[in-house]
Amino acid sequence: MIEKKIWDDIIQYLVSKDLINEVAYHIWLKDLDVKFDENKVTITFANTIAKEKFISSFADIIKKTLYEFNKEEIFYEYFTKDEVEEKKKSSSKKSKEDNTESNKGKANKENKSTSISNQEAYNFNQINYLNQRYTFDNFVIGKNNQFCAAAALRVAQAPGQHMNPLFIYGGVGLGKTHILQAIANYILTNKSNLKILYMHVEQFIDEFIHSLKNEQMNSFRMKFRNTDVLLLDDVQYLEQKDASMEMFFHTFNSLYQAQKQMVFTCDKPPKDLKDFEERVRNRMEWGLTVQITPPDYETRVAILQKMCEYEQRNVDEKILHFIAKNVKSSIRELESALIKIIAYCDIFKIDINSLTLEQAKEILKDQFKYIDETKIIQIDDIIRKVAETFKISSYDIKSKKRNASISRARNIAMYLCRELTSASTTEIGLSFGGKDHTTIIHACKKISDLIKDDELLRISIEEMIKDLTS
Numbered sequence: 335m336i337e338k339k340i341w342d343d344i345i346q347y348l349v350s351k352d353l354i355n356e357v358a359y360h361i362w363l364k365d366l367d368v369k370f371d372e373n374k375v376t377i378t379f380a381n382t383i384a385k386e387k388f389i390s391s392f393a394d395i396i397k398k399t400l401y402e403f404n405k406e407e408i409f410y411e412y413f414t415k416d417e418v419e420e421k422k423k424s425s426s427k428k429s430k431e432d433n434t435e436s437n438k439g440k441a442n443k444e445n446k447s448t449s450i451s452n453q454e455a456y457n458f459n460q461i462n463y464l465n466q467r468y469t470f471d472n473f474v475i476g477k478n479n480q481f482c483a484a485a486a487l488r489v490a491q492a493p494g495q496h497m498n499p500l501f502i503y504g505g506v507g508l509g510k511t512h513i514l515q516a517i518a519n520y521i522l523t524n525k526s527n528l529k530i531l532y533m534h535v536e537q538f539i540d541e542f543i544h545s546l547k548n549e550q551m552n553s554f555r556m557k558f559r560n561t562d563v564l565l566l567d568d569v570q571y572l573e574q575k576d577a578s579m580e581m582f583f584h585t586f587n588s589l590y591q592a593q594k595q596m597v598f599t600c601d602k603p604p605k606d607l608k609d610f611e612e613r614v615r616n617r618m619e620w621g622l623t624v625q626i627t628p629p630d631y632e633t634r635v636a637i638l639q640k641m642c643e644y645e646q647r648n649v650d651e652k653i654l655h656f657i658a659k660n661v662k663s664s665i666r667e668l669e670s671a672l673i674k675i676i677a678y679c680d681i682f683k684i685d686i687n688s689l690t691l692e693q694a695k696e697i698l699k700d701q702f703k704y705i706d707e708t709k710i711i712q713i714d715d716i717i718r719k720v721a722e723t724f725k726i727s728s729y730d731i732k733s734k735k736r737n738a739s740i741s742r743a744r745n746i747a748m749y750l751c752r753e754l755t756s757a758s759t760t761e762i763g764l765s766f767g768g769k770d771h772t773t774i775i776h777a778c779k780k781i782s783d784l785i786k787d788d789e790l791l792r793i794s795i796e797e798m799i800k801d802l803t804s
């Protein structure tokens with residue numbers, strides 16, 4: 335059975351994994367009219383464009399992911415509002431013919447409530463793009479972002495008065511969009527008289543092209559130049575878009591002259607925007623440029639705790655530490671690991687409070703390649719295993735004794751350490767009573783040569799490897 339919660343969780347999960355772009359989500363998916371009935375999903379789109387866009391861009395990935403989680407065959411039906419109207423008209427006509435008064439009344443009422451014009455459906459407000467969660471309060475400060483967060487807050491408190499523009503750059507999933515929208519959310523709450531415009535640069539480009547085509551350049555110009563605060567996300571996408579870049583240049587100039595605040599985010603510093611026109615690149619550096627870098631371990635744990643707090647979920651600290659230890663470069667990935675756990679528990683009705691670390695590892699096993707510490711083979715495990723096999727003591731193996739059978743066992747142990755651990759020859763040498771790294775190299779060569787001819791030795795080594803790795 336499919337239900338709204340599962341559908342929403344899956345879509346959130348896809349957005350968090352960047353498999354569905356966040357801007358696209360707001361335009362095409364956020365307000366979709368979706369109905370669920372047992373194993374059937376019925377979607378009613380505002381118009382044919384929306385329906386076709388859904389089928390070409392989102393249907394496959396959503397269906398695939400739903401199946402992965404639900405393992406149930408689901409049937410999908412797509413209609414446009416017009417098609418629904420048509421269907422209703424014909425059924426109401428049929429009821430008229432049937433001459434049943436009650437049916438007629440109901441059909442008319444439904445017709446009315448579903449008739450929203452296409453224009454209305456597309457007339458979205460900029461604010462729709464803002465994620466209510468992206469606030470300063472929900473932004474965890476660490477060494478990696480403290481300067482950026484302080485500058486952003488300053489700008490939000492006194493737009494246009496200090497650092498103009500504020501240019502924020504950093505890698506994917508490190509919080510640039512979050513901090514940019516935090517400025518927007520702050521101003522909306524605290525300075526609601528100011529006109530703010532938050533948008534992704536691709537939307538800027540789309541609107542620009544649309545206005546050109548429809549000869550609406552004046553209203554496009556007015557929209558941007560009348561704003562008090564312009565927040566543009568991912569400006570790197572302006573590269574090689576010459577006409578849009580020109581438009582952007584003029585927009586920048588007029589806002590700058592009028593002391594209106596601008597904040598930009600980007601995946602690289604201004605100097606690396608090689609395909610930007612020199613004069614545009616230059617302007618990017620007129621204000622303050624700040625970088626966000628990947629968070630350290632403590633900050634990663636704090637971010638996960640904050641997310642749990644926001645989601646009002648209690649997740650075992652051990653699980654949070656496990657995720658923080660394994661996901662280092664992107665906060666989005668950190669978040670998506672947690673979302674996967676939450677979605678999994680919701681879907682399979684598991685009480686998240688009592689989820690164990692082992693269960694979490696199982697849920698996340700495809701999410702990232704984690705190092706399972708319980709499976710790491712230690713040098714001492716190998717020495718113990720070899721000593722046991724050759725019925726000598728670990729002490730003998732580590733000693734300087736030159737007796738032939740002890741030397742041979744020692745060489746085998748050294749060889750296994752090279753094969754089964756990531757330790758360097760120097761580290762292995764130290765674990766064998768301070769032997770030189772050349773001794774280890776020599777021992778390994780000796781054993782690999784011996785194995786070629788000595789069938790019994792090969793089998794015995796293979797068995798030890800099997801025992802140590804199982």
Ligand code: ADP
Pocket residue numbers: 468472473474475479504505506507508509510511512513637640665666669
């Ligand atoms: P970017 O725009 O740099 O690619 P995002 O702003 O989209 O990254 O951040 C990815 C996710 O990580 C978002 O859900 C965001 O809320 C979260 N995030 C990033 N940095 C922080 C932080 N310092 N505190 C809390 N959440 C964060």
Ligand code: MG
Pocket residue numbers: 510511512567568
């Ligand atoms: Mg972003």
